[in-house]
Amino acid sequence: MKIKLTSVTVKDQGKALKFYTEILGFVKKKEIPVGEHKWLTVVSKEEQNGVELVLEPLAFEPAQVYQKALFEAGIPATAFLVDDINKEFERLKGLDVVFSMQPTQMGPVKLAVFNDTCGNNIQIFQVL
Amino acid sequence: MTYYNSQVLKIRDSYLPKQYLIDRVVKAKQAIDKHYCSEIDLNFISREAFLSKFHLIRLFKICYGQTPYQQITEKRMAKAETLLSNGAGISETCHALGFESQPSFCIYFKKHSGLTPTGFQKKAIPDKLV
Numbered sequence: 001m002k003i004k005l006t007s008v009t010v011k012d013q014g015k016a017l018k019f020y021t022e023i024l025g026f027v028k029k030k031e032i033p034v035g036e037h038k039w040l041t042v043v044s045k046e047e048q049n050g051v052e053l054v055l056e057p058l059a060f061e062p063a064q065v066y067q068k069a070l071f072e073a074g075i076p077a078t079a080f081l082v083d084d085i086n087k088e089f090e091r092l093k094g095l096d097v098v099f100s101m102q103p104t105q106m107g108p109v110k111l112a113v114f115n116d117t118c119g120n121n122i123q124i125f126q127v128l
Numbered sequence: 129m130t131y132y133n134s135q136v137l138k139i140r141d142s143y144l145p146k147q148y149l150i151d152r153v154v155k156a157k158q159a160i161d162k163h164y165c166s167e168i169d170l171n172f173i174s175r176e177a178f179l180s181k182f183h184l185i186r187l188f189k190i191c192y193g194q195t196p197y198q199q200i201t202e203k204r205m206a207k208a209e210t211l212l213s214n215g216a217g218i219s220e221t222c223h224a225l226g227f228e229s230q231p232s233f234c235i236y237f238k239k240h241s242g243l244t245p246t247g248f249q250k251k252a253i254p255d256k257l258v
Contacts, residue, residue, distance in 0.1 A: 074130020074132035075130075075131070075132045100133065101132070104133075104137075105140075106139070106140045106144070107144040107145075107191050108153060108154050108157065108191040111136065113133075121132070
């Protein structure tokens, strides 16, 4: 058994694909039409055969409530590892990404949290 | 400030070691990152971090969830697997990781991955003649 997929629920798959590829720099891996939605995944540019992130449509109503509650509390839906958080923070800020937490050290890790514009907070972290 | 931000700060201030100790543990981790391919031991790492060996092991485990030795092993194994997957020979991999002899590398590799370097390479690159 292997961990090959993880997911975030997104309000709009088209908008999410744009954000996750054009702003975050991921690469589209699969886009398969399934009725009114798609099976849509992205991967890290550096690990294109690694774990796929499913940009999952938010059709199930309780999931919308859950996503909204997480978002309002500032809790990240998922987290991505970066090599240099200060550099990534500056790069994303330059692309008008909105942060709810600026780079903050917590033990041997530095964290920052931003809005993915699709209903989620996303955390980036650097292990020092 | 969001609920999450306040929880992060609360956990940091209530449960994690003081910042000056964190800085020393990070120094130890950086020494491992830099020297894991050569023969490093706890004496060297603790000197780099200005911590006693006892405190280093304790604090390192609190910060990174593993001992310095476990971290060195993990990094060496990851490097060995990358080199072998990219077609490097066993002797080349063994020397790149600072092992003095090929048999000791093979025993170490088998102990930590469950496969011999040759077995691992056959699985990773089925077409390679090893």
